Amino acid sequence: MTDQKASSELRVAIAGLGSIGTKVAAALDQGIEGLSLSAVAVRDPAKHQAFINGLRRSPKILPLDQLGDAADIVVECAPSSQLRAIVEPAVKRGRAAVVVSIGGLLDNFDLVDLARANGGRIIVPTGALIGLDAVNAAAIGTIHSVKMVTRKPIDGLKGAPFIVQNNIDIDNLREPLKLFEGSAREAAKGFPANVNVAVALSLAGIGPDRTQMQVWADPTVTRNVHRVEVEADSARFSMSIENIPSENPKTGLITALSVIALLRKQRATLCVGT
Ligand SMILES: NC(=O)C1=CN([C@@H]2O[C@H](COP(=O)(O)OP(=O)(O)OC[C@H]3O[C@@H](n4cnc5c(N)ncnc54)[C@H](O)[C@@H]3O)[C@@H](O)[C@H]2O)C=CC1
Numbered sequence: 449m450t451d452q453k454a455s456s457e458l459r460v461a462i463a464g465l466g467s468i469g470t471k472v473a474a475a476l477d478q479g480i481e482g483l484s485l486s487a488v489a490v491r492d493p494a495k496h497q498a499f500i501n502g503l504r505r506s507p508k509i510l511p512l513d514q515l516g517d518a519a520d521i522v523v524e525c526a527p528s529s530q531l532r533a534i535v536e537p538a539v540k541r542g543r544a545a546v547v548v549s550i551g552g553l554l555d556n557f558d559l560v561d562l563a564r565a566n567g568g569r570i571i572v573p574t575g576a577l578i579g580l581d582a583v584n585a586a587a588i589g590t591i592h593s594v595k596m597v598t599r600k601p602i603d604g605l606k607g608a609p610f611i612v613q614n615n616i617d618i619d620n621l622r623e624p625l626k627l628f629e630g631s632a633r634e635a636a637k638g639f640p641a642n643v644n645v646a647v648a649l650s651l652a653g654i655g656p657d658r659t660q661m662q663v664w665a666d667p668t669v670t671r672n673v674h675r676v677e678v679e680a681d682s683a684r685f686s687m688s689i690e691n692i693p694s695e696n697p698k699t700g701l702i703t704a705l706s707v708i709a710l711l712r713k714q715r716a717t718l719c720v721g722t
C-alpha cells in the first residue's frame with residue numbers, strides 16, 4: 449500500500465469489545481477497503497488483551513472520550529448506558545458516530561443537535577432489522593402506520609427492566625406471553641437491550657411515539673424474531689427476520705454483520721442499497 453493510500457484511509461475506533469465489537473474489530477483488522485482500525489475502548493483491558501494481541505495490527509487502547517482524537521468514525525458497541533460518554537466527545541470533534549445502542553439516543557437526542565453544530569454525524573445501521581431502506585423511502589412520502597412485533601426466546605429477555613419491575617416470571621413459560629404493547633419509545637425504556645431495532649425503525653419512519661410495538665416472550669422460538677408492517681401512501685409492505693442469537697443471547701448475529709456492511713460502504717467503489 450502506498451503512503452498516499454494509507455493517509456487517506458478512514459480511521460475507525462470501536463467502543464466496547466463484546467459480541468458486536470469483537471466481530472467488527474476482526475473484520476477491520478482483516479481488511480475493509482479504505483478503512484483501518486485505529487483504537488478501541490474497553491472496560492477491562494486485561495480481559496481483552498489476548499484478543500487485541502491476536503489482531504494483525506494492534507489498535508491503541510484509549511478512554512472512551514479520546515476515541516475521537518484517534519479516529520474519523522467511532523463505532524459504539526457498548527451498553528446503552530455508555531452511549532452519551534461515547535457519542536458526545538466524538539461528535540463534538542466533528543467525527544461520525546455509528547450507534548448500535550440506538551434506544552439510548554431517545555433520552556439523549558440533543559446529541560443530534562451537537563453533531564449538527566460541530567459537523568459530526570450520527571449513523572444508525574439497520575442492525576438486527578430488515579428493510580430500513582424501504583422505510584426511509586416511504587417516509588419521503590406519507591407513512592400511515594408502522595407496527596412491529598418482536599418475539600424472543602426466554603434467555604434473550606431475562607433481566608429486562610420491564611420484566612423485573614413488573615415481577616413477571618418468564619422462566620416457566622410453556623406458551624408465548626405478550627409482555628408489552630405500546631410505543632417504540634416506551635418499549636425502549638422497558639427493554640433497552642432488546643428493542644434497539646424498534647427505535648431504529650421509528651427514526652427511519654414515523655418516530656418513536658407513533659411506531660407501535662409488541663414484545664413477546666416465546667419459549668417456542670429459538671431465534672429473535674421481528675415482524676414489521678408498514679402502511680404508506682406509496683406502498684404497503686411487511687417484512688420479518690429471524691435472527692440467530694450470538695454468544696450474547698439478546699443480540700442477533702446479523703447485527704455485527706450489518707455494522708461491517710455499513711463500514712464497507714464508507715469507501716466502497718461499488719455501493720449497493722441505500
Ligand atoms: N441496533 C441493533 O440492531 C442492535 C443493538 N444491540 C445493542 O448493541 C449494544 C452492544 O451489544 P453486544 O455487543 O451484544 O453487547 P455485549 O454485552 O456483548 O458487549 C458490550 C461490551 O461493552 C463493554 N463495555 C461496557 N461498559 C464499557 C465502557 N465504559 N467502556 C468500554 N466498554 C464497555 C462490555 O464490557 C462488553 O464487552 C447493546 O446496547 C445492545 O443492546 C444489540 C442487538 C441489535
Ligand SMILES: O=C([O-])CC(=O)C(=O)O
Pocket residue numbers: 576640641642643644645646672673691698699700701703
Ligand atoms: O438482536 C436482535 O434481534 C435485536 C436486539 O437485540 C435489539 O434490537 O436490541
